[in-house]
Amino acid sequence: xxxxxxxxxxxxxxxxxxxxxxxxxxxxxxxxxxxxxxxxxxxxxxxxxxxxxxxxxxxxxxxxxxxxxxxxxxxxxxxxxxxxxxxxxxxxxxxxxxxxxxxxxxxxxxxxxxxxxxxxxxxxxxxxxxxxxxxxxxxxxxxxxxxxxxxxxxxxxxxxxxxxxxxxxxxxxxxxxxxxxxxxxxxxxxxxxxxxxxxxxxxxxxxxxxxxxxxxxxxxxxxxxxxxxxxxxxxxxxxxxxxxxxxxxxxxxxxxxxxxxxxxxxxxxxxxxxxxxxxxxxxxxxxxxxxxxxxxxxxxxxxxxxxxxxxxxxxxxxxxxxxxxxxxxxxxxxxxxxxxxxxxxxxxxxxxxxxxxxxxxxxxxxxxxxxxxxxxxxxxxxxxxxxxxxxxxxxxxxxxxxxxxxxxxxxxxxxxxxxxxxxxxxxxxxxxxxxxxxxxxxxxx
Amino acid sequence: xxxxxxxxxxxxxxxxxxxxxxxxxxxxxxxxxxxxxxxxxxxxxxxxxxxxxxxxxxxxxxxxxxxxxxxxxxxxxxxxxxxxxxxxxxxxxxxxxxxxxxxxxxxxxxxxxxxxxxxxxxxxxxxxxxxxxxxxxxxxxxxxxxxxxxxxxxxxxxxxxxxxxxxxxxxxxxxxxxxxxxxxxxxxxxxxxxxxxxxxxxxxxxxxxxxxxxxxxxxxxxxxxxxxxxxxxxxxxxxxxxxxxxxxxxxxxxxxxxxxxxxxxxxxxxxx
Numbered sequence: 075x076x077x078x079x080x081x082x083x084x085x086x087x088x089x090x091x092x093x094x095x096x097x098x099x100x101x102x103x104x105x106x107x108x109x110x111x112x113x114x115x116x117x118x119x120x121x122x123x124x125x126x127x128x129x130x131x132x133x134x135x136x137x138x139x140x141x142x143x144x145x146x147x148x149x150x151x152x153x154x155x156x157x158x159x160x161x162x163x164x165x166x167x168x169x170x171x172x173x174x175x176x177x178x179x180x181x182x183x184x185x186x187x188x189x190x191x192x193x194x195x196x197x198x199x200x201x202x203x204x205x206x207x208x209x210x211x212x213x214x215x216x217x218x219x220x221x222x223x224x225x226x227x228x229x230x231x232x233x234x235x236x237x238x239x240x241x242x243x244x245x246x247x248x249x250x251x252x253x254x255x256x257x258x259x260x261x262x263x264x265x266x267x268x269x270x271x272x273x274x275x276x277x278x279x280x281x282x283x284x285x286x287x288x289x290x291x292x293x294x295x296x297x298x299x300x301x302x303x304x305x306x307x308x309x310x311x312x313x314x315x316x317x318x319x320x321x322x323x324x325x326x327x328x329x330x331x332x333x334x335x336x337x338x339x340x341x342x343x344x345x346x347x348x349x350x351x352x353x354x355x356x357x358x359x360x361x362x363x364x365x366x367x368x369x370x371x372x373x374x375x376x377x378x379x380x381x382x383x384x385x386x387x388x389x390x391x392x393x394x395x396x397x398x399x400x401x402x403x404x405x406x407x408x409x410x411x412x413x414x415x416x417x418x419x420x421x422x423x424x425x426x427x428x429x430x431x432x433x434x435x436x437x438x439x440x441x442x443x444x445x446x447x448x449x450x451x452x453x454x455x456x457x458x459x460x461x462x463x464x465x466x467x468x469x470x471x472x473x474x475x476x477x478x479x480x481x482x483x484x485x486x487x488x489x490x491x492x493x494x495x496x497x498x499x500x501x502x503x504x505x506x507x508x509x510x511x512x513x514x515x516x517x518x519x
Numbered sequence: 520x521x522x523x524x525x526x527x528x529x530x531x532x533x534x535x536x537x538x539x540x541x542x543x544x545x546x547x548x549x550x551x552x553x554x555x556x557x558x559x560x561x562x563x564x565x566x567x568x569x570x571x572x573x574x575x576x577x578x579x580x581x582x583x584x585x586x587x588x589x590x591x592x593x594x595x596x597x598x599x600x601x602x603x604x605x606x607x608x609x610x611x612x613x614x615x616x617x618x619x620x621x622x623x624x625x626x627x628x629x630x631x632x633x634x635x636x637x638x639x640x641x642x643x644x645x646x647x648x649x650x651x652x653x654x655x656x657x658x659x660x661x662x663x664x665x666x667x668x669x670x671x672x673x674x675x676x677x678x679x680x681x682x683x684x685x686x687x688x689x690x691x692x693x694x695x696x697x698x699x700x701x702x703x704x705x706x707x708x709x710x711x712x713x714x715x716x717x718x719x720x721x722x723x724x725x726x727x728x729x730x731x732x733x734x735x736x737x738x739x740x741x742x743x744x745x746x747x748x749x750x751x752x753x754x755x756x757x758x759x760x761x762x763x764x765x766x767x768x769x770x771x772x773x774x775x776x777x778x779x780x781x782x783x784x785x786x787x788x789x790x791x
Binding site: 161162165166168169187188191192193274275276277278335336337338340341342343351353473474476477480481485486488489491492493494507 | 532615617618620640643645646648732737748751752753
C-alpha cells in the first residue's frame, strides 16, 4: 500500500519536474544563439549595421537604446565599421549567404545597386500592410532608394547643400551676408572681395571651398544634366550648353583663385577643415558640418546656394538609406524597427537633435528638433528652402554608375578642376568615353 | 590562388551568381582598357624611379652611418623611424606639407620667392598630374629608405676590413675604395634589395590611396589600386582577379630576369 501511495506522489512530482525542466531549459540556448532557428518568443535579436565616426556611433547607440526601451521584445545588436571598410564587409557577409551573420537592417548607399542584386527586401508589401506614410519624404528623395518602381529603402537624411559663410570674414571685408536672392553674379562680386592673393601669387584666402564632385549642383541649377536619363541612360549630356556653362563657371572660379582647387581642398583636410582654419570664407556642403562648426565655436551662418539668373534650385535629393536584408530571419521585427527609425517621433528625431543630419522627413525638419535647436546656424530655413526644391540627377540609379563615375567622369573632370584642361577640351572627350561605356554595358536597356 | 585564377574567367559582383566569360577579362584589359594602360605606365614610372633612388640613398646613408661618429645610434634610429611609422598617418601629414598655399614645403619656396624677389612658385604638387607622381615617390622614399639603410649596414659590416687596408696600401682613394671594394662586396645585399624593392614598387597602394586617391585624373593610380577599385568599388571581382594575375606574371618575369642577370654582377666571394 505504501508503495502505491509513493507512486501516487512520485508520478505527479516527476512530471512536474519534467515540465519545469522543459520550461527552464530552452532559454539558455536561445540567449546564446541570437537569430537562431527557434523563433524565441521573448526577445528577437536584430543585427543593425551602419558606418560612422565615434561621435556618430554614439548617436546610433542612443537610437538603439530608445528603440529597445519602447520595444522590450526586440534586442538590437549593432555592427559598426568605418566608411572605408563598411561596404567590403557587408558585401562579404551577403556573399557568405549565412543568414545568422547577415545584418537584418543596414545603412546603405547606393540602394538601387544592391536592390538589383537581390539582397534587399522589397518594402512595398510592408508599406501597404502598415499604411506607412511616404508623402512625408522630401520630393524626389525616395527615388534614390527605388529600383524598378519599388521602394527598397528609407533615406535617413537628404544631402542637400547650403552655402555656409564665415561671418567674421564677411565683416572684416565689409561684404553683405548672402541672402536667398543671391545670383551667380552677386556671388562672384562678393567672392572677388573675399579672396586674398599676395603679391607672390600665394593665395592666403579663397572665397569658396567646394568639392569638385559637386559640380552637378551648378549644372542642375542651369537645368543641365550628366546623362539623358539617370536610370536607363543612352548618352552623356555634359557637352550640352547648360552643363558646359556650369562647368565653365566652376572651373573659372578655380582658375581665378576664387575657389580652392579640388585636389588642394582635399589636401587641406577637406572643406570642413579649410573653413574652420579660415583658408576659405564659404563652403557649399550638406548639414553634416553643423556639429563640427558648433563645437569649434565658429561665427557662421547658412544661406541657400546662389543660382544663375532665371535658374532653379537643385540641391541633391539623395541620401544613404535604411534597408532590410532579404535574407533576414525576423522580417516582422525588422520592419517594426525600420519604420520606427523613419518616423516623426522615432529614430530620425534623435539623429536630427544630434545636429548631424538634415532629416528626410518634412515633419521632422519642421519640428522643434530641427528648427528650434538652440545652436547655430541661425538661418535654418535655408535648408527647408533647398529641401523643397531638391532634384534628382546627381547620381545614376543603375548598377554600373559607380564605375562609370569613378573611372571616367570624375577623373576626366579632375583635369578641369586642376586647371590642366579647359572644359572645351576635356568634356567632349569624357562624353565619348561615357557613350562607349554605356554601349559596352548594354545601355539603354 | 587557384580560386582567383578561376575567378579571372568570370564576371562576378560578389552578390549575384558568377557567369563564365572565358578569356574576355584578359583580352579587354590588354586590348581595350585605356585605364589599365595608364595604370601600367604609372606603376612602371614608380618602379623605375623609386627602386634605384631607394638603393642609392640607402647605400649612401648606410656608408655615412657606418663611420665612428658621435650619436650614431641616434641617427640610425632617426632614419629608421619612418619605416615603423603608420603609412596612413605619414601620408596625411605629407598631404598637408605638399599643399600649394598652406603647406610647409611650399611655404619655404614662397619665402624664398619673397626674399630673393624672383618670380618662383612652388609646384602645385598633388593638384598636378605631373607633380603628383614625384610627390608619391618622395613619400615612398622617406618611408622606406631606413629599411634599405639597415640592410645595407648589415652588408657593410660583413666586409672584412683587410680589403680596405689592402686597397689603401695600393693607393686607392676613398672614392676608389667605395667603387672597387664596397660596391662589389655589398652586391649580394643589393641584389636582395633590388628584388624586394621591385616587388614592393609593383605593389604600391597605400601611399597613393591615402595621399592622392589615385588622382588627379588617375595620375597616381597603380595596378594594385586598380585591383582594389575593381573588386570593391566597381563590383568586378573577375576583372580584378585577371589584373592580379597579370601583375603576378609581371613580378614573376621581372624577378626571373633579375635572377638570370645576377651572375653578371653579384659577387659572392666574401670571406674567401
